[in-house]
Amino acid sequence: MNRIMQYILPFLRIFQKTLKPFLKEGQLYALSNFEVGTCNEIYRPIQNDHKIIFLPTTNIQELTEAKVNIPHHNFEFVDYNTIVQRLNSHVQLSGEYNLSSTSGTKVYVNLEIPEASVFMDQEMKNNRLIEELPRQFKPQRTIEEEMNNNRRTIIEILNMVWNSENKETIFTCHGKITKIETGFGWYFMSCEICRRKVKPRGEHLWCDRCNKLAGFPIPRYRIELKVEDDTGLATFILFDSTAEKLLHISAKELK
Numbered sequence: 001m002n003r004i005m006q007y008i009l010p011f012l013r014i015f016q017k018t019l020k021p022f023l024k025e026g027q028l029y030a031l032s033n034f035e036v037g038t039c040n041e042i043y044r045p046i047q048n049d050h051k052i053i054f055l056p057t058t059n060i061q062e063l064t065e066a067k068v069n070i071p072h073h074n075f076e077f078v079d080y081n082t083i084v085q086r087l088n089s090h091v092q093l094s095g096e097y098n099l100s101s102t103s104g105t106k107v108y109v110n111l112e113i114p115e116a117s118v119f120m121d122q123e124m125k126n127n128r129l130i131e132e133l134p135r136q137f138k139p140q141r142t143i144e145e146e147m148n149n150n151r152r153t154i155i156e157i158l159n160m161v162w163n164s165e166n167k168e169t170i171f172t173c174h175g176k177i178t179k180i181e182t183g184f185g186w187y188f189m190s191c192e193i194c195r196r197k198v199k200p201r202g203e204h205l206w207c208d209r210c211n212k213l214a215g216f217p218i219p220r221y222r223i224e225l226k227v228e229d230d231t232g233l234a235t236f237i238l239f240d241s242t243a244e245k246l247l248h249i250s251a252k253e254l255k
Helices: 012-019 080-085 114-125 143-147 154-158 240-247
Strands: 006-008 029-032 035-038 050-053 059-062 176-181 187-190 199-201 204-207 218-228 233-239
Touching: 154 233, 218 240, 233 240
Parallel strands: 006 050
Antiparallel strands: 029 059, 035 050, 176 218, 187 218, 199 204, 218 233
16 A cells, blocks of 8 residues: 555645745644545656645644654655656656756655665675765855856847857846846746647647657746846846746746
8 A cells, every 4th residue: 555645735825825834844744624536647756546635724733742653755666667668658757768857856865764775785785886976066156156157248248259169158147127028928838858849730739859749748937038237138038947946936837
């Protein structure tokens, strides 16, 4: 029996105002006045056909002295063959043959859980030494240093000759947002695999890069801003990850 269940918060604004400041990772809570429904969502983080649905009347009580043996971490590990079988199947969240992190991705190093201990023991039995790679820390910059990194004016950026050496260089610019352009909308529908923009084809949406129909297109931010400084005016575009960091909500949730 699977002891892990996905939960859904359909009332996002209510959650942000009341529940989010209250909930803490690793803390135990007693829940009441919630619903249990069938899980029909795509990209499920766990294998369970049911889900918990939070309601505006859901009551959450923190357990301060609970004597319940619930592990702080619970994972569903799969082997490589299972991942291959899930390719192009959007029921379970696995990714493709590459790993792609999101804003919710977490990395655990040397986690003290039974699964990690079993894996390490198997490697030792197979005479495969587990080598810990040296940690590489990037020097931390202050906000002021980040803001002034490769500082350019708008006119300098517009007059710059772009080539293979500087096309991926990060520049910063100090300016004022004078207008948010809404003529072209604030989001676009993207392919769930390659994240590129999809195009209408009949009654469906088509991805040119993947050369197939987009079965589960995902909305992503594309916000055009008019920015002005002392030297000129230019259009800056906020794409999905940057906009989500500023707004603290995904385009899918906001749409």
